[in-house]
Amino acid sequence: PKWPLAQPMRVVGHNGEINTLVGNVNWVKAREKSKALPECELEDLVDAENTDNIVMMCNTQDVPNVLEPLVDLGRSDSANLDAVFELMTKSRHRAPCALMSLVPTAYENEPALSNNPEIVDFYKFHGGLLEAWDGP
Secondary structure, three states, X not given: OOHHHOXXXXXXXXXXXXXXXXXXXXXXXXXXXXXXXXOOOOOOOOOHHHHHHHHHHOOOOOOHHHHOOOOOOOOOHHHHHHHHHHHHHXXXXXXXXXXXXXXXXXXXXXXXXXXXXXXXXXXXXXXXXXXXXXXX
16 A cells, blocks of 8 residues: 555545556546637636636646646556546536536446436447546
8 A cells, every 4th residue: 555546535436447547548638738729828727718618628728737647557446537537527517417427327238328318428428528437
């Protein structure tokens, strides 16, 4: 055991291993480096334009001291998940929706969801935006 790998329990209490961690970290890091939008002065971290930029593209180039690195393979699985979840909840995402996006349930061919197509649609939509943080 090492202290830097201890469970952070800051925003999300997660107990387990994330099998897709390397892919998830690479996904976020690739978007941290995105420079698709022009530079601007950052006055509010949660204004609409910056929020869309951060959440949709993980573009944090405006404030590297504040938001980067968001994820790091030197941290525990849970610490990385916690950091992404925290960013999402501070960027206009409701906590249940952020969690459902990051850690989706097995929804395909699930009889319990046959009368709830909106839930299936939610998972399909967000599955195209985010890579699931899957565990065992």
